[in-house]
Amino acid sequence: MDFLNAIFVQPFADMAAAPDFLLQVVWEGLVGGVLYALIALGFVLIYKSSRIFNFAQGIMVVFAALTLVGLHEKGVPALLALPLTLLVMLVLAVAIERAVLRPLVNQPDIILFMATIGITLFLIGFGEIIFGGENKVMITRELMIPTDSITMDLFGGFVSIEEKDLTSVIGSVLLVAALLLFLNRTKTGRAIRALGDDHQAALSVGISLSTIWVVVWFIAGVIALATGIAWGARAGVSFALEVIAYKALPVLMLGGLESVMGAIIGGLAIGILEKLFEVYWGQPLMGGNTEAWFAYVLALIVLLFRPQGLFGERIIERV
């Protein structure tokens, strides 16, 4: 009875008793969720346009953030380092397309997936040689991101919001809006979506596969940079950041591999739910650190009922 009480009653009683704390937890979850959604978006874009499950998205986040900080350490002013980093990501996109994707066109999915793991290893080694393995501090102040915190009095308590978190949420919303505009309103964006629908048909109306791939990988690189800045501001920049790629995978499962909307909603849902679960169930009942697997188990349960995720394209199989 005590046990059932601890699972089904106590957590909700705690939530009702301290709504300000609940709000704080939800906010923390939301900020995490926005970042998951961003990484998942990088995955979705590449998957949609090339059917490649890009495992390297996580290391691209690290690589972009490290390049930015590394350039700044070399004495490049922050506002110049930003476009330079974008240039590096463009070069990376071209290099990946030339050296890896083009020779592997038309191979089975798993081979391309393994190739992106190869890219991941390569970038880890390359990044560590150039930038070193130690933890670096994100140049938040130099990029003119406010770092104070706002405290609001609510429900007889207070909720404290870090300004850099607020910035990252607003920035992400703007980035996603820009991306959606790009995908839906420009010629290149339409070409990307056409490629996602049908490779052969897209090729036959004159869409260049290799150009689009470079564009898509570059956009993924831009998203990676944005994620890297936001996450780096919270936790510092190091190769440990790579694990956030693993956190984005259940988001993909939940939202569906092909759905931009799914990535965003799935990311926010997982971010908030895993925080709530950790605080109200994980820590009191299971010794904490449930964030490592909660998202996966949640996604697994959803998948049992909807094998294509919440927003994925319906899987139709023909024999």
Add this chain to the structure above:
Amino acid sequence: MLYRTAGQFKTSYAADHALFPVRQDAILLGVVLVFAFVVFPLTASEFAFRALLIPVLIYALAALGLNILTGYAGQLSLGTGAFMGVGAYACYKLITLFPEMNIVVAIALSGFFSASVGALFGLPSLRIKGFYLAIATLAAQFFLVWLFQKWAWLYNYSASGAIHVPNISMFGITVAGPRAAAITQYYFVLGIVCVVTFFAINITRGRVGRMWKAVRDMDIAAELVGINLMRAKLTAFFVSSYIVGISGALFVFLWRGAAEANLFDIPLSFRVLFIAIIGGLGSILGNYLGAILIVALPVIISGVPAMLGIRVASATVEHLNVMIIGALIITFLIVEPHGLARFWAVIREKLILWPFPH
């Protein structure tokens, strides 16, 4: 000339079904076995045993387990490391709870634990396919590693959270633990690997193996010709996790000697997957070739600067290593996506005709 198959006629079904219908294949295998059982043990140094021979065998065994699931039954799994962990922890608990138990029995039993866990996490495969399934197996990976850390009973409440292998002897010879000799451990691992490989070759040739291949090639079609998909997929998960679990037990007991939960984390899963893919999916031989490549490469690469007389900081060598392995994986995938086993198949085809052009 060397590999001429002409003149080897089969006069009975039994001869046609033989494990090695071509005489030269059997002879070649015999030569490899002589090297494995006689030549290497006589010549190898302690370092070679610990850094090359034993890990190659253990990784090959793990890759064999994964290959049965991914290469034969077509179910992509990224949770191999965690299943190895289940085998290792199960073996540790068996050994510490029943100290008089023979270690071979303990290892064989621990496989059943990982097999059950594997079949449990294989259940989603009945509804989920492709990359969705791959991510679903990651759920097993993260959940199990978390469990290894939090469930103190598993590591007997030791303060460090690590498991340490006690000295275990069998028929008066110490086979595992700090006092065991490398050569004994090598023979022990080699014996188990040979038995499991023999079993795996036969199961993949038989009815079950064909069932798996049909499911891999197209599961709906397989279902239409009367294959029970649930049985096929779950047996694949069961057998695969059994072998992976055994390799995990060997990994800790006969090689590492001690283990923490994060040893079984995702890099281990990926390393095994690399071995299976670079070796060749859907091939038994490939696992060994892949394991030799992936285990030997780092050892060779870190030896190169010393040979050339260049002094490089060990951290740099390590990073270079990672980078080169990443590049090599991509190169191998581009040059031969079907893996090293296909290389050997091509060479063998050429040898059969050689020296004639047709």
